[in-house]
Amino acid sequence: DVKVTQSSRYLVKRTGEKVFLECVQDMDHENMFWYRQDPGLGLRLIYFSYDVKMKEKGDIPEGYSVSREKKERFSLILESASTNQTSMYLCASSLSGLVRTDTQYFGPGTRLTVL
Amino acid sequence: SQQGEEDPQALSIQEGENATMNCSYKTSINNLQWYRQNSGRGLVHLILIRSNEREKHSGRLRVTLDTSKKSSSLLITASRAADTASYFCATVPTGGGNKLTFGTGTQLKVEL
Numbered sequence: 487d488v489k490v491t492q493s494s495r496y497l498v499k500r501t502g503e504k505v506f507l508e509c510v511q512d513m514d515h516e517n518m519f520w521y522r523q524d525p526g527l528g529l530r531l532i533y534f535s536y537d538v539k540m541k542e543k544g545d546i547p548e549g550y551s552v553s554r555e556k557k558e559r560f561s562l563i564l565e566s567a568s569t570n571q572t573s574m575y576l577c578a579s580s581l582s583g584l585v586r587t588d589t590q591y592f593g594p595g596t597r598l599t600v601l
Numbered sequence: 602s603q604q605g606e607e608d609p610q611a612l613s614i615q616e617g618e619n620a621t622m623n624c625s626y627k628t629s630i631n632n633l634q635w636y637r638q639n640s641g642r643g644l645v646h647l648i649l650i651r652s653n654e655r656e657k658h659s660g661r662l663r664v665t666l667d668t669s670k671k672s673s674s675l676l677i678t679a680s681r682a683a684d685t686a687s688y689f690c691a692t693v694p695t696g697g698g699n700k701l702t703f704g705t706g707t708q709l710k711v712e713l
Contacts, residue, residue, distance in 0.1 A: 490643070517699045528689065528705040529644075536699065544700075576643055580699055588632060588693045590701060592643035 489513070490593035492577055498599045505564040507596050509577030516582035518560035519590065520544075520552065523574040535560055536582060567600045574598075607690060607707040615712055620677040622707040624690030625670075631693040633666055634701065635675050638687045647675075647688075652695070680711045 493508035511518065517536050521529040521544075531544030533552040541552050549571060553561045560579075564571055574597050578590040608623045624633070632651045636644040650657045650666045650673065657664045663676040677684055687708050691701040 519700075521703075526705060529703040531700065531702075534700065574641075578644075582699060588699060588701065589634065589646045589649060590644075590691075591646070592636075594643045595641070597641070 490577060490579055490591050492575075492593040492596050494596050495594060496597050496599075498601065499564075499567050500601050501568060503564075503567050503600075505567050505598065505600075507562040507564075507575055507577075507598070509560045509562070509579075509593055510558055511560075511579040511591070512558065513579070513581075513591070514557065515579035515591075516557070517580045518554065519578040519580075520550075520560065520562045521576045521578065522546070522571075523576055523595075529576065532562065567598075569600050572598060572600045607688070607704045609707060610705070611708045611710070613710045613712065614680055616680060616682055618680055618711075620680050620684070620709055620711070622675045622688050622709070624673045624675070624704055626673075626690075626692050626702075626704075627671065628692075629695045630668070631695050633664075633673050634691045634693075635662075635664060635673075636689045636691060636703075638689065638706070640686070644689065677709075680709075682711050682713055685709060685711045 490511045519534040520532045523529050535541045535554040551563045576595045577593040580590045634649045635647045638644045648659045661678045666673045687706045689706045691703045
């Protein structure tokens, strides 16, 4: 089974802090995604990556950056956390290439609170 | 804006009853998927239906797709308390690569 892990389930940070959210998948998937989930808004794509060192902006990239130095790891960075970034953050991965499937496998989520 | 919109936003039924959730979307799609999310957890993939398919089954789940109406429905038969969760549809647009666009979800509560 695909396993996607996220570094923290709950995180509390202060306004202005730099925040790192880590995601690791163990199935050699090419694609990795970061979403945020807010009540009434569903899941919104922040950034995604289809290969090491490759990244593309999603629908709401402002205030975020990402890093993918290794295939299995995709990091979301909040350069200067703000209260409006309080949210549930979900990481996901999917397979690409000749056996591409669009099914995404999700981590358990990180509930981030910015005070 | 959200590609998929689920209806209803919330649904409460008794154990043993069937639950039907609907999803509408706006652009042409490659496939449509349904995911389940238990409270405070990540999403779990349930079923995928391709644009050239009209109906698909998986256990107690039945999904239909009507591309002319840009809509899909998820039917859960003989519901159980363990089916209590939020259900999301997600679409892959035609030529849209690997990205999914999610709807806002239906909260299903199955009561004993």
